[in-house]
Amino acid sequence: MTPPSTALPAIEVFDLTKIYGSGNTEVVAMKDANLRVVKGEVIALLGPSGAGKSTLLTAMGLINPPTSGRIVIGGVPVLDGPRPLVDLRAFRRHQLGFVFQKANLIPFLNAVQNVQVALEINDVPPRSARKRAMELLDYLGVADRANNLPDALSGGQQQRVAVARALANEPSLILADEPTAALDSHRGRQVMELFRKVAHERGAGVIVVTHDQRSLDVFDQTYEMEDGQLRTGQTPAG
Template identity: 50%
Template sequence: MSSRKGIRIEGLSKRYGQGDTAVFALKDVNMQVAPGEVVGLIGPSGSGKSTLLKCLGAVIDPTAGRMVLDDEVIYDEGWKVRDLSALRRDKIGFVFQAPYLIPFLDATDNVALLSMLAGVPNAEARAKALELLTALDVQHRAHAMPSALSGGEQQRVSIARGLVNRPPVILADEPTAPLDSVRAMAVIRILNDMAKRFEAAIIVVTHDEKIIPTFKRIYHIRDGVTHEELGEGRGFD
């Protein structure tokens, strides 16, 4: 039985400004994502998706609400974690639309760097990185520089980097946007496989109509408010 609990968000709000000029980017958002689960977060531009992701990633401060990560309260009307940089490094994985690989490091070191920054010895960090690259079927590109990788390979390396510290939560922001249908479905399948293998709760922000039918649960966000619905969840059991 998993010891992980995923992430739970209760009454999360984000306000910009005060008084008559106040604008709520998020209003009383509630979400729960279990370990091993991949959920979609969809909504029109300006709906609050990016604000929610930044709050979940401890990049910006919410105004109110509560966030619980693996039974640890990380935010409750204020941050309960002293070192937000360590929280982001160790507990939250990020996968972006663009891979943002460091151009002068090879694929292995791009993945290993976060572990090294967390104090893991270099050889051990590289071994962990190679294990993930193997799981993602790009081990044959372990010593390739980012400029020599295809777009799909770069995104797999990016996913490996997001997983390297075994975070309980992974936030994926439009991870399939630059990819064609075949590569997009490969990436979403990988995220589902990795969620199960590493007991990670994964939230995928997307506009990509190709992958929306793969989600078993979807959160729609509009005007800063979320609504949950069951998705089609095709093909990833």
């Protein structure tokens, strides 16, 4: 089910450009990228290595500001070029969720605590945070591993916990950078389907950077990046 184009936008980016270095060492990593993802939509960002996918993702994640362009998340203008229009850290806390190639779970916290910490950062009281974290782990099918440290979890289980953490504060946008790169094809597909489920059931916009061509059918839309240019890809048949 593709969300209607009239749905509320999770994120809109306008003419996003990122230039590293200056003069002879200047590298244009991204040029005039425009993108709109609505809530409940899951999109894939495809392209070869060095095409600028991660640059776009980190710019949208408010951790690597663009050189120029604008970013609006959940209807709130947050960046005008490199200039923040809101407290970026607080905004990330409330509105964004991240999933990476590596799960990046905090090694000294068990699965439920890894989710709980995201909630406590957002001032949710510990008891409520734990209850909500357990619900999320249950939703993602890893509740039975709640008390295990990351070392004791498989790669797929770790990614599920990472997705649970990303969902914890009910963000309007989830950004995933190669989330299945470290997983086998079966588990990789499971994770991709999870993103689709999350987007459609929880109403978050989900942007997934991926090389994995086998799971494109789970996405509502695909975009391709090459040499810093973003263009609309094929709409998957699924």
